[in-house]
Amino acid sequence: MGTVAQNLIDLIHFQVIENPLKYAMEILDKNNTGELSIQTIAEDDLLKNILLTNPSSENNDTESVTQDLLKLFNNQVNARDRISIQNQLKPILIESFNNETNSINTECMGKICPIWIKSHSNLSPTLDIIGNVSSSINILILNGENDSQTTIQQALLLNQKLDEKGHVNHELITYPNLGHLFYPSSIWLTGLGPIELMY
Numbered sequence: 533m534g535t536v537a538q539n540l541i542d543l544i545h546f547q548v549i550e551n552p553l554k555y556a557m558e559i560l561d562k563n564n565t566g567e568l569s570i571q572t573i574a575e576d577d578l579l580k581n582i583l584l585t586n587p588s589s590e591n592n593d594t595e596s597v598t599q600d601l602l603k604l605f606n607n608q609v610n611a612r613d614r615i616s617i618q619n620q621l622k623p624i625l626i627e628s629f630n631n632e633t634n635s636i637n638t639e640c641m642g643k644i645c646p647i648w649i650k651s652h653s654n655l656s657p658t659l660d661i662i663g664n665v666s667s668s669i670n671i672l673i674l675n676g677e678n679d680s681q682t683t684i685q686q687a688l689l690l691n692q693k694l695d696e697k698g699h700v701n702h703e704l705i706t707y708p709n710l711g712h713l714f715y716p717s718s719i720w721l722t723g724l725g726p727i728e729l730m731y
Contacts, residue, residue: 533674534682534712537659537689540652541633547681548629549622552582555720556617567614568621570605574598578721583624659689663697671702676710678717 536543555578560568573579574597584600605620615621633649665671671694675687684706691704711717715725 533714534679535658535673535675535687535690536682537657537662537686537693539655539657540649543682543686544633544649545629546683548582548632549625551680551720552579552625553617553622555579556621559720561617565614566617568617569614570598570601573601573615583628659693662690662693663699665699667699667701669701671699673702673704674707674714675704676707676712676714676717678709678719679712680717680720680722681712 556568557566560572560576560579571594573583574594580597580601583604584597604624605615632646662671673687673690675682675684677684687704687706691702694702707714709716711722713722713724714727715723717723
């Protein structure tokens with residue numbers, strides 16, 4: 533369920549940099565200017581939560597979030613300014629990715645544990661080793677088609693590798709409109725809720 537074919541570091545790169553940039557350009561930048569207002573980010577749950585992993589304020593009101601965003605952009609902009617997606621937003625996302633994946637901190641604080649991340653960097657990706665599984669072993673791959681954390685492409689890569697290796701006892705089942713937790717989700721954000729029983 534929620535399969536990973538490639539290296540975890542590549543997957544985190546997608547989650548922290550690629551997907552948020554695509555979201556900013558395709559969804560939030562309605563006029564295709566390559567810019568976003570601070571207000572737009574402050575009012576958007578997906579992007580503000582990616583950028584503000586540790587907000588300084590307990591309040592989630594737009595004014596507090598705006599102040600946190602201004603600090604994040606080193607007060608180089610004010611609340612009425614627009615920021616460049618490529619020149620200002622992307623570097624912050626890259627810095628966040630680097631902090632998460634290259635941390636020298638050994639304590640598990642926040643979203644990702646540095647020791648756990650580093651342990652994955654030494655592992656072979658599942659895609660490289662899944663072909664070694666005996667054909668006598670059944671493999672079931674389940675993935676939501678709207679999974680924004682372990683995308684459907686990961687499951688498709690594993691299924692393709694098993695086909696290429698002649699592994700006959702495998703099956704891929706995908707679920708339309710479901711996300712990482714098998715709950716209705718958009719392609720951008722994982723919905724939270726119970727898995728519905730399907731008979």
